Amino acid sequence: MMSTGGASQTGLELVDRDESGVDRAFRADVLKGLSQDHKAIPARWLYDDAGSQLFEDITQVAEYYPTRAETEILTDRSSEFAEAIAPGCAVVEFGSGSSVKTPLLLGAIGPAAYVPLDISGDFLRASAQKLSDKFPGLPVYPVEADFMRKVSLPAQVADIPKLGFFPGSTIGNMVARTSVDLLRTMRDTLSDSGGNTAQLLIGMDLIKDERVLTAAYDDAAGVTAQFNLNLLRRINRELDGDIPVDRMRHIARWNDDFARIEMHCEALENMEFTVAGQSFAMAKGDTIHTENSHKFSRRSASTLLLAGGWTPVRRWTDSAGLFSLILAEASINRSAP
Template identity: 75%
Template sequence: MKTEQGIALVDRDEDGVDRAFREDVLAGLRQRQKAIPARWLYDDAGSQLFEDITELEEYYPTRAETEILEARSTEFAELIGTGRAVVEFGSGSSVKTPLLLRAIDPAAYVPLDISGDFLRMSAAALAEKFPALNVYPVEADFMRQVELPGEVLGTKKLGFFPGSTIGNMVARTAVDLLRSMRATLGAEEGEMPLLLIGMDLVKDRKVLEAAYDDARGVTGEFNLNLARRINRELSGGIPVDALRHLARWNDDYARIEMHLQAVRDIAFTVAGENFAMSEGETIHTENSHKFTRRSANTLLLAGGWAPKKRWTDEQGRFSLILAEATEKRDAP
């Protein structure tokens, strides 16, 4: 077993601040409809809160995806084969990732994540469960092309992107990510890489809204943690007690939207800049798009991936799709 401590590819300034985080937050707060990309919800505290969310009764995606991975392991083995390097875009779940690794017997496991401490903790946990598996964690922003460790160059690749994280992005950004995944995974001796990706499905509005606004308030804490992170890392003065979690279904865009809504007029600074919010104004923090078979296939094809096989759980709530990279990296 070989477990690296992790390769750090995050660009930080002399004070240790993630430059991209600061730029995205300031740019988002300057907008008329304030908005911050959802990826910044996942610092170490946010990542742990999301793990807590996956165990909530209302949050069905993890159970549905786990059901598929458990029920279809033989099919995964047949279609994917053994000996691939599994590159997971986002630190592996303690439940889902082992199910895939057991099914396909990979040559190596490369988790990519922007949250360094959580990444290394997850990688270490996987290494303990699979002592014969080489694990190479990489701290990086996987929204851009990532240079993989030299140890897996020359090895066939399988990208793994569970949890329907692709749904957090508008179509343009999702297509860019799929193309950067294609570039990250590359091709070995003419064999195209594969991608196993989770996509949540359109369903009853009440089920969707409950999944993102649970009775215990864990999702609310996850959302509010973004404001706390801004205060901590960007010298922010956001009055967190003046914000509330808001989750709503937008039928026009087939997505759940998460917002931080001001419950009173507030003024604050972030990284030396002044901002204000009126009562009722929001910061848009996350989208979670839901898909049909057609919209999922269209998105994958636009990103350079041809769908090969699709599975759903018994209740038809969630889908896992196996896709193969098309010949051209910029395929329409």
């Protein structure tokens, strides 16, 4: 439990760990993903404490435009956010707060409380503390949880309007089915018994020139490469693995059929390794698919949100038209027009 400026704060541990402290879902996803012919691990596992910090570093490299574009929107349209978002709401952020973007939103709308949700506990608590220091009168309730599942929010925000905040186009990291499932889960997490209509402010990256896209995910300084390869180091550390990370390399490529950037870890030679007592093999050139970053048009963004139970009500883009922030409201369930 943390306390800052007299504000009551709570940290809830909701991650399912075994007796040795290993996240059961992490182990299950890794073993399942490595057992497939086309190896793949869900992108959310890139974000342990080290991965979360590396991603913060990525946002500062010259090639990575989304953070700058989204920050521009939050800065230049702050008065519009204040008009469109329910007053006195609790901001529920799906992922630990960005040191730049989250304060801009909180400063613009003056919420009643802030609830960051994140699976990376230490990073969550550190970022929550920074937000508390910046907004000493704001109650902050960090919840360590896997937000891919419905999360029970602290009782202190049970009956006040909720604004979900999901910046950075993280929704683009998922395949369509998982994105829809997450949006529906967010709707369940943000709903309450008081009849308040939940809102969601979500970032979605836009389709643009392929050269701009690939550079953003394979920067010259190699920060994104370290972020990607950190997943393998995490597997070795937490799941008793011996993946030869020095014989793997990061690659990023545009898949036009699916309108997405794909990140992979590619084997530079034939190799065998073990993870959690299970044996695996990769041939030279085989990859572990670690992340998708889907890019959206106005229509595809609307279709995705509607499928997940949200109706878009406002849209904003940066001056260069690179990125969008969309405000949506929870839709009423209906089976006909």
